[in-house]
Amino acid sequence: MSNYKVKDIALADEGKLKIEWAESRMPVLMELRKKYSETKPLKGMRISGCLHVTKETAVLVKTLRTAGAEVCWSGCNPLSTQDDVAAALASEGISIYAWHGQSVEEFYWCIDKTLEIKPTLTLDDGADLIFRVHNKKPELAEGILGGTEETTTGVHRLRAMAEAEKLLYPIIAVNDAETKWDFDNVYGTGQSSIDGILRATSILIAGKNFVVAGYGHCGRGTAMRARGMGAQVIVTEVDPISALKATLEGFRVMTMDEAAEVGDVFITATGMKDVIKKRHFEKMKDGAIICNTGHYDCELNLDELKELSESSREIRPNNEEFKLKDGKRIYLLAKGRLVNLAAAEGHPSEVMDMSFANQFMALIYLAREGKNLERGVYDVSHDQDEEIAAIKLSTMGIKIDSLTEEQKAYEKDFSAGT
Ligand code: 9W1
Numbered sequence: 001m002s003n004y005k006v007k008d009i010a011l012a013d014e015g016k017l018k019i020e021w022a023e024s025r026m027p028v029l030m031e032l033r034k035k036y037s038e039t040k041p042l043k044g045m046r047i048s049g050c051l052h053v054t055k056e057t058a059v060l061v062k063t064l065r066t067a068g069a070e071v072c073w074s075g076c077n078p079l080s081t082q083d084d085v086a087a088a089l090a091s092e093g094i095s096i097y098a099w100h101g102q103s104v105e106e107f108y109w110c111i112d113k114t115l116e117i118k119p120t121l122t123l124d125d126g127a128d129l130i131f132r133v134h135n136k137k138p139e140l141a142e143g144i145l146g147g148t149e150e151t152t153t154g155v156h157r158l159r160a161m162a163e164a165e166k167l168l169y170p171i172i173a174v175n176d177a178e179t180k181w182d183f184d185n186v187y188g189t190g191q192s193s194i195d196g197i198l199r200a201t202s203i204l205i206a207g208k209n210f211v212v213a214g215y216g217h218c219g220r221g222t223a224m225r226a227r228g229m230g231a232q233v234i235v236t237e238v239d240p241i242s243a244l245k246a247t248l249e250g251f252r253v254m255t256m257d258e259a260a261e262v263g264d265v266f267i268t269a270t271g272m273k274d275v276i277k278k279r280h281f282e283k284m285k286d287g288a289i290i291c292n293t294g295h296y297d298c299e300l301n302l303d304e305l306k307e308l309s310e311s312s313r314e315i316r317p318n319n320e321e322f323k324l325k326d327g328k329r330i331y332l333l334a335k336g337r338l339v340n341l342a343a344a345e346g347h348p349s350e351v352m353d354m355s356f357a358n359q360f361m362a363l364i365y366l367a368r369e370g371k372n373l374e375r376g377v378y379d380v381s382h383d384q385d386e387e388i389a390a391i392k393l394s395t396m397g398i399k400i401d402s403l404t405e406e407q408k409a410y411e412k413d414f415s416a417g418t
Contacts, residue, residue, distance in 0.1 A: 004090035015088030025349035027395035040068030056352035122147035141168035145370030188347030190221025192340035206230030214270035268299035291333035
């Protein structure tokens with residue numbers, strides 16, 4: 001028996017096509033789905049999930065169900081739900097409460113609906129569901145073997161809670177798996193940011209001076225991809241170690257004041273506010289394009305851009321032209337929000353494949369071992385990380401070498417080497 005509330009169930013056929021496309025790009029999850037379809041290690045488990053309702057998430061949800069779980073879902077962000085995907089899941093008998101553009105009250109109503117199944121496992125992106133259990137329905141915690149968390153922010157909140165001894169059940173920090181954060185942030189953000197810029201502008205990247213502010217994982221991914229398309233990439237940084245890495249990677253490193261004068265495209269990936277502000281806008285060339293892929297939409301100081309401008313108009317979707325009082329034009333993409341989400345489609349399915357395979361395997365582990373774990377935040381095991389990387393490689397047809405017994409002994413022999 002499924003229960004649902006979605007925007008329009010008639011969108012199901014469109015959603016099914018999207019899900020099928022994602023399935024054809026997510027070989028690790030599909031392999032795991034096949035592997036566990038007979039043994040059903042999640043049989044008897046009731047999973048409440050709170051995660052972006054996208055075609056990739058749908059592949060995870062269907063895999064959880066094939067492994068035997070009863071699943072009840074809500075979206076973790078009122079704006080990320082794809083209504084056709086939600087309709088497709090509902091039409092396939094999954095309980096789901098999610099629609100695009102819901103209010104804050106509706107958001108929590110949806111989470112509460114998913115808790116009506118009295119979950120044995122929870123899955124979060126941002127820890128809203130876990131917090132709901134702790135703050136509003138702590139009596140449910142007794143029946144919960146464990147939960148997983150997808151994001152950095154959520155893991156931070158949960159570690160603080162564990163520290164304060166307020167955590168009522170064990171959590172696995174899926175975010176901290178190497179096959180999650182080290183791929184998601186670099187290759188996911190890198191490609192989708194370029195994708196967002198292209199959809200909003202249709203510019204030629206080759207030959208452009210492409211300024212990337214911040215050389216963390218997201219900045220590195222974006223810089224790498226821009227270079228791959230023929231741009232001259234400039235990196236700005238505040239951290240000397242990151243700046244040195246960018247330099248030895250072959251990028252030009254300079255201050256934003258210097259970069260402002262030469263840049264054609266600017267993208268911020270820092271997590272800090274006011275990275276590009278008034279004095280930078282004043283130095284920019286006519287036609288400069290600015291956007292953000294960092295976590296908050298304050299990396300570009302838009303109040304100051306507006307102060308400098310005499311008019312603005314939307315020249316294309318997600319592309320606003322600002323006419324400055326000196327006659328110069330600056331183009332702002334996606335209103336300074338995350339350009340990879342607002343102007344493109346988030347991370348590609350192939351990247352989410354690994355993130356969500358981590359979710360799936362962590363839940364199987366919790367179903368088996370959760371009752372033996374203390375309340376705390378746990379990392380994904382290195383074995384799980386390696387298994388996911390190994391399956392991904394094998395689905396790509398890539399073979400790797402392995403050590404012989406002699407080599408393994410050599411590795412452990414500290415007396416060798418002189
Ligand atoms: N997550 N399936 C927007 C995504 C919003 C979003 C967000 C992703 C995926 C970063 C997760 C308009 C997908 C998601 C499509 C979309 C995320 C916030 C995914 C990238 C993270 C705040 N964070 N993510 N695919 N919205 O790509 O689940 O298109």
